[in-house]
Amino acid sequence: MTEALSFGCRLNAAESEAMRALAPGAGWAGALLVNTCAVTAEAEAQARQAIRRAHRADPARPILVTGCAAQVAPAAWAALPGVARVIGNGAKLDPASWDAPVGPIPRGAPVVAAASGGTRAVLAVQQGCDHACTFCVIPRGRGPARALPVAEAASRAAALAERHREIVLSGVDLASHPDLPGLVRAVLRAAPGLARLRLSSLDPAALDERFWAVWAEEERLAPFLHLSLQHAEDLVLKRMGRRHRHAGLLALFRRARDLRPGAALGGDLIAGFPTESEAQHAWLEQFIAEAGLAFAHVFPYSARPGTPAARMPALPVPLRRERAARLRAAAAASRARFLRGRVGCLEEVLMESDQRGHSAHLVPVALAAPRGALVRARITDTDGATLRGEAA
The missing domain is CATH 3.30.750.210 (Transcription Regulator spoIIAA)
Structure with a gap:
C-alpha cells in the first residue's frame, strides 16, 4: 500500500493525500511518499529521520521525496538512503512529470x-x-x-x-x-x-x-481568522519584511470582532528573530494579551540558508527557545481567557468521534453525540485548552 508522511502545513497534507492516490497509476504502488517542509531546520531534520527509519525498516521499499525542502536542495535529499526519486513541488500533482529533474516552478x-x-x-x-x-x-x-x-x-x-x-x-x-x-x-x-x-x-x-x-x-x-502575524513590534516587523504594523493589527482585530463578536483570532509568531531585544520580545508578549489571541502557533526563529535574515546578528539558540516558551505560556493564558468566555454559550459542534468534536472557532469540545453530526450544544465548562458541552 502506498503511504505518505507529511511535514509542515495543511497544504502539504492535502497534496500528500492527492499524491498517494496518484502514485499507483504512475507505477509507484507501495512506495513511501515523504512531503518535506523547509520552514524550520527542525522540520527538515524530522523528515530526514523519518526517511532513514523507513529505509532501515524496509530497505527494498522505494521512497519518493517532495516538498519545499526537497525543492530547495534536491541533491541533498536524493543522497539519503532509499530515496528513489526527488519530485519538484511544481510536478508533485502531475505524475507524468515525476521523472523530470527538479527545476524552477513555473x-x-x-x-x-x-x-x-x-x-x-x-x-x-x-x-x-x-x-x-x-x-x-x-x-x-x-x-x-x-x-x-x-x-x-x-x-x-x-x-x-x-x-x-x-x-x-x-x-x-x-x-x-x-x-x-x-x-x-x-x-x-x-x-x-x-x-x-x-x-x-x-x-x-x-x-x-x-x-x-x-x-x-x-x-x-x-468566525475564525488564522493570521500570518510573525511579530507585533514595528522595527522587528520591518526587519522581517512584513507589510503590517502594530497599530494596524490592533485595528484589524477590533474590526473583525465588531463585525463578528466572539470571533477566534490568532496566528503564527516567531520568537527570537535576529536583533530582537528583550524589550521587543516583551512587546510581543504583551500583544498576545492586548489582542486577545484565541490561539498562537509559536516557533523559535530558525535561520534558513540564503535568506537575508540568516545574515543578521543571531540570538543564541537557548534564548530563542526560552522566548518561545514564554510566548507559548502567554498564548495559553490568552486562550484560557477566550475559552472561559465561551462557557454558557451555545455552539455548533461538528463531531469527529462519538465523544469529541470542534466548534466553529476550531476549539475541541468534549460532547457525546454521533460522529459526523452537527450538534447545537451549550458549553458547560473548560479546562483552559478545550471545552465541555451538553446537547441543547
Whole structure:
C-alpha cells in the first residue's frame, strides 16, 4: 500500500493525500511518499529521520521525496538512503512529470489538491508566494503565486460538500488569491448544504474592504481568522519584511470582532528573530494579551540558508527557545481567557468521534453525540485548552 508522511502545513497534507492516490497509476504502488517542509531546520531534520527509519525498516521499499525542502536542495535529499526519486513541488500533482529533474516552478504549475479525511476536507485553491519576507525560503520552495479559478474551485468544493460538513480553503498565501471574497461567496452558493467554510492562514496586510464585507455577511464562513502575524513590534516587523504594523493589527482585530463578536483570532509568531531585544520580545508578549489571541502557533526563529535574515546578528539558540516558551505560556493564558468566555454559550459542534468534536472557532469540545453530526450544544465548562458541552 502506498503511504505518505507529511511535514509542515495543511497544504502539504492535502497534496500528500492527492499524491498517494496518484502514485499507483504512475507505477509507484507501495512506495513511501515523504512531503518535506523547509520552514524550520527542525522540520527538515524530522523528515530526514523519518526517511532513514523507513529505509532501515524496509530497505527494498522505494521512497519518493517532495516538498519545499526537497525543492530547495534536491541533491541533498536524493543522497539519503532509499530515496528513489526527488519530485519538484511544481510536478508533485502531475505524475507524468515525476521523472523530470527538479527545476524552477513555473507560474502555470498545478494548484489544486484536496484531502478528505473525517468530517472536514481541505481544498488547496492557491499556491506560491510573491513576497520577500527576510526569514522565508517558501517562495523558492513553492514558486510564484498562482490561484485556482473561482468557478473551478467552487465546483470542486461542491463535490467535497457532498461528503463533508466543513471545508477549509487553503493556500501558501491564500489572501493573494485574485478574488478571495468572490471565491468564498461562490463556494457557499455552490454548496448550499455545507455547514461551515473555514479559511487557512491569511496575510493581514491583504484583507481589503471586500473581504470584510464577506466576513460580516456570510454566516457559514467560520468566525475564525488564522493570521500570518510573525511579530507585533514595528522595527522587528520591518526587519522581517512584513507589510503590517502594530497599530494596524490592533485595528484589524477590533474590526473583525465588531463585525463578528466572539470571533477566534490568532496566528503564527516567531520568537527570537535576529536583533530582537528583550524589550521587543516583551512587546510581543504583551500583544498576545492586548489582542486577545484565541490561539498562537509559536516557533523559535530558525535561520534558513540564503535568506537575508540568516545574515543578521543571531540570538543564541537557548534564548530563542526560552522566548518561545514564554510566548507559548502567554498564548495559553490568552486562550484560557477566550475559552472561559465561551462557557454558557451555545455552539455548533461538528463531531469527529462519538465523544469529541470542534466548534466553529476550531476549539475541541468534549460532547457525546454521533460522529459526523452537527450538534447545537451549550458549553458547560473548560479546562483552559478545550471545552465541555451538553446537547441543547
